Amino acid sequence: MLLLRTFLIFSAFIISRKCFAQTSPDSLYIRQIFDEALTNGQSYKNLDYLSNKIGGRLSGSPEAEKAVQWSKQLMESYKFDKVYLQEVMVPHWVRGAKEKASIQSSKSKVEVPICALGGSVGTGKTALTAPIIEVKTLDELKALGRSKVQGKIVFFNRPMDPRRVSTFEAYSGAGDQRRQGPSEAAKLGAVGVVVRSLNLFQDDLPHTGSLRYDETVPKIPAAAISTNGADKLSQMLQADPNLNFSYEMHCETLPEVKSYNVIGELRGSEKPNEIIAVGGHLDSWDLADGAHDDGTGCTQSIEVLRIFKNLNYRPKRTIRAVMFMNEENGVRGGRKYAELAKANQEKHVAAIESDAGGFTPRGFGIVAEPSKINAISKWKPLLSPYGLHDIGLGHAGTDIEPLAEVDKNAALIGFTPDSQRYFQYHHASNDTFDKVNKRELELGGASMAALIYLLDKYGL
Amino acid sequence: MLLLRTFLIFSAFIISRKCFAQTSPDSLYIRQIFDEALTNGQSYKNLDYLSNKIGGRLSGSPEAEKAVQWSKQLMESYKFDKVYLQEVMVPHWVRGAKEKASIQSSKSKVEVPICALGGSVGTGKTALTAPIIEVKTLDELKALGRSKVQGKIVFFNRPMDPRRVSTFEAYSGAGDQRRQGPSEAAKLGAVGVVVRSLNLFQDDLPHTGSLRYDETVPKIPAAAISTNGADKLSQMLQADPNLNFSYEMHCETLPEVKSYNVIGELRGSEKPNEIIAVGGHLDSWDLADGAHDDGTGCTQSIEVLRIFKNLNYRPKRTIRAVMFMNEENGVRGGRKYAELAKANQEKHVAAIESDAGGFTPRGFGIVAEPSKINAISKWKPLLSPYGLHDIGLGHAGTDIEPLAEVDKNAALIGFTPDSQRYFQYHHASNDTFDKVNKRELELGGASMAALIYLLDKYGL
Structure with a gap:
């Protein structure tokens, strides 16, 4: 690809479509939003810092605390009307x-990759070694019964079903x-669990x-095994059902830690209380x-x-950026946000979450x-x-869902990027900055800004 | 992302939408096409071979010849009704x-990356060194005139305009x-050219x-410089307009070589002559x-x-897969294909080309x-x-365009994947297999199969 002469017809078409589309003030303003994102965008540079200078930031970690301070300072540097923290354990x-x-x-x-x-819980100081039995479903497990599982x-x-076009399904x-x-x-009566990676x-x-x-049954150590490792294990079990599996994990749960949601606001000029x-969520898993x-x-x-x-x-109306803390293992930040919204009698027109990756925009759920x-x-x-074609009933976002219980009128909206690549990186050591495309990231921010412009102008 | 309970509503929605969509035989058949591609797809494995075992395959190269033989044998192994070559210089x-x-x-x-x-033409055995002058447009060049350019x-x-959402624009x-x-x-009177990479x-x-x-003016050596290199050069010229640029290129044009389009067919049962x-095109640039x-x-x-x-x-109708040779620097394969279609009085209902990358499907131009x-x-x-939402007047494909001149009734159709990532890899050394996502590639093949199913069933 490709010779340039071939674009003559195409370009003429685009230009005519543009002229048509740009006749309304809203379309012109949305064009300005995208132009700003694509020519002067800062999200890629900021994500580079968060990913490479701060890194993985599991709740309670020093990196999570750094991310709190960094995002607060960043929003202050942009001179938003108000930047503040919401304390949460x-x-x-x-x-x-x-x-x-x-x-x-x-x-x-045969060594296999797990996490x-x-x-x-961990396995204790030494490895846990025991016979291993394969199942595909919880029902299959139950059908085996205690005698075969103990x-x-x-x-x-x-495996995840590859036929689903939406990988979230x-x-x-x-x-x-x-x-x-x-x-x-x-x-x-099982003593441990190994799960095929999602x-x-x-x-x-x-x-x-x-x-x-x-909480009513013993906590047993549970690991994820890579998809290749899972296939290997399954093949080996077919050949020899009497295999042992042995694994060593030193994970543990420490006392809770004080952390924060980080919030920045542009104050509404007519309806500041709306x-x-x-x-998005500021915490991440620790592997990447x-x-x-x-x-x-x-x-x-x-x-x-x-x-x-x-x-x-x-x-x-007041437009608010919220970095939720602890989506991954507790949703404490999302719950705290809703709790304070209720206590402060806030009225949300809408809450939008981007938590499906920085991929090319597809729509909103x-x-x-x-x-x-x-x-x-x-x-x-x-x-x-x-x-942005896929706009309709869909998934909103884990951090904003608690809002539904305190503000029945709030529309909960999930930004929907293309989903094909997401689960190749999700929760794994390859969820790194180099997997993000600058333009796709920028288009996502602009897409949410465009929707918010309309929500702010017309309400719901 | 994300807790699973949050999918309850979403999944219910998807299921209901599915049931609705699957009531027509066509939607059921298209579902089967996608299921086959996503569960039993071979394109990723085949692309791995073509990319990593054969590699870059510029027209006339030994790799291009290997690609001809490989794609012929591959289609023969699939037992298509007919597999053959079309000779082309x-x-x-x-x-x-x-x-x-x-x-x-x-x-x-300061060394800078060029190709x-x-x-x-090359620069000869030694480097070409001369003063360098920057312009942004052909008009600006013409305005400078011979005195400033000689x-x-x-x-x-x-630069390419980042505001265009379609990067092809x-x-x-x-x-x-x-x-x-x-x-x-x-x-x-210029002695050489350096162009900012697209x-x-x-x-x-x-x-x-x-x-x-x-052909009426002297051929002067022309190179592309990386975007970072172009910015560096521009900055240095701002500080000192009297810089020299020096470059060495050993490229040359050798005598023409015999090569081939490679074609596989499933013969039509009712209208075999339609x-x-x-x-797609089998040749590629040589850098990757x-x-x-x-x-x-x-x-x-x-x-x-x-x-x-x-x-x-x-x-x-007869469905034909065509590997065109020499899209990148001549379109000889595309022209030969049209020439033979005319000579054989073939009637094309449609010709579809995929030449915009293996990214997630967006539609058809x-x-x-x-x-x-x-x-x-x-x-x-x-x-x-x-x-597949973006379906309408658009760009078709360089290799299929010559058909328009010999078969006025043929609909020329370009498969349109998402364009955001394409030009980061286009014609550069990073256009490698690891940049392709398996599912995105598979969805592209299935998308074309779905359209062809409809074209075959209903005609145009």
Whole structure:
């Protein structure tokens, strides 16, 4: 690709479409928003700093504290009308020394890549070694019963379904293994759990993520194994069902730590008490920089306010960028935000979250009453020139969902980027800054700014 | 991201939408096409081979010949009804030893990354060193006139416009510098040309691409300089307009070489003389693997036929996968294909080209009479669940355009993937297999298969 003469027809078409589209003041203003993001964007530079100078920032870590201070100072440097912190206590889980694992038979020992699931207990000072049994579903586990599970390590090995075009559907369809698997196995006397990484790609990287222990059963150590490792283990079990699995994890949960949500605001000129919030989560897993999850959401949200500030936009309503703390293993920040919104009798027109990676924009998922979804959908002609076609009922965001319980009128909106690449990096050691494309990141921030411009101007 | 409970509402929505969408036989069949691509896809494995075992394959090179033989054997292994070659003579330009360049003043010498533009003459055995003068446009060059240009190297430094959401528009808007710049400069007595790489990202990689010499003026050596190098050069010229630029290029044009288009067919059961062609170009630039440009188009096109074959689909019309030779520096394969289509009195319903990278699908650009564009646009409800929203008048493809002159009724269709990442890799040394995402590649092949299914079933 490609000879330039071939663009003559195409360019003429684009120009004519542009002229048509640019006749309305709203389309012109949205064009300005995108121009600002694409020519003067700061989100990529900011994400570089957050990813490479601060790095992985699990709740309670020194890096999370650094990220709090950095994002506060950054928003102050942009001279937003108000920048402040919301104190919140967060869990403090630490991974400890790097995990080790091997598949063992009488004849061989094959090392495989694992990592502890977030929140897991460790194996103690030495490795845990036990027979291992493979299942695909929680139902299959239950059908095996205590007699076949007792004393064993349970290996959950159901892949994400590659047929789902939205990879989030595939994630949703496989996540019960990671989330409930450990305690369901413990109920039947299992001593440990290994879960196939929630990754659609075949590689050697284990993907962490939270488990949810049932407090009524013993907490057993739970690890993620890479997709290649899971296939290897499954093949070896087919050949020899009497294998042992051996793993060593030194993770532990320490006392809770004081941390913060970080908030910046542009104050509304007409209706300052009506709030439009846009956010991401400042914490990340510890295995990588957390560039896509969710450095992008944070830097894009700050960028939304920076764009408005730089365009001298005077919002009617208060526009707020929120860096939520502790999405990954507790949602304490999201809950604290909702709790304080209630205490302060705040009225949210909408809350938007970007927590699906810094990929090319596709649209917005909305949780709200149908009339509000319809109202937003009517803006499609203004948004589709920027690739924003998928606008309708959908997923909003983990950190903003607690708002639904305190402010029934708030529209909860999830920014929806393209999902194909996300789970190749999600919660794994390759979620690093180099996987983020500058333009895709910038278009995401501009997309949210465009929607917020319309929400601010017309309300819901 | 993200807690799984948050998907309850979303999943319910998706399921209900699915059930609705799957009520028509066409939507069910298109679902099967995508399922086959996403669960049993071969294009990624094939692209790995083409990129990593064969590599860069400029027309006339041994690698281009290997790619011809490999793609023929691959299609034969899939047992397509017919696999054959179309002989075509192609230019044979070679780069020679790696280029070198430096910015020189009386005090300093700063090395910068360059590469020869495709088709350029070399500098001879030694470096070409001359004063350098910067311009942004061809008009600016002409305004300078012979007195200011004679004996100098002209530095074209107009960046691609980052505000264009379609990066192809930005490419189109900057490409005259590379294409016509060398001969326009030569007309005014310039001795050489350096062009800012057509890349929206700031990095150190020069991007090659064809120039077009005007045969009435001397051919002068023309190089691309990386975007960072271009900025550096421009800054240094601001500080000291009397700099010299020095570069050494050993490229040359050798005698033409015999090569081939490679074609595979599934023969139509009802209207075998009506053809639907789908293709990409088998040649690539020499600096990298040519994974995105255009290994993807080739492997996706073969995949289209493989999908139909594996689903036991019996097409009404003949479906043809075409690997065009020599898109990059001559379009000889595309012209030969059209010439033979005319000679054989073939009737093309449509020709589809994938030559914009293996990125997530966005739609199709169509060059055809309005009634045909409307007919295709009416299939949007069947295609939009797969992210194919942008369907309408647009860019088709360099290799299929010559068909327009011999078959007025053929709809020419360009597969349109997302364009944000393309020009970061385009014609540069980083256009390698690791930049391709497996699912994005597979969705592209399935998207073309879905459209071809509809074209085959309903005609145009």
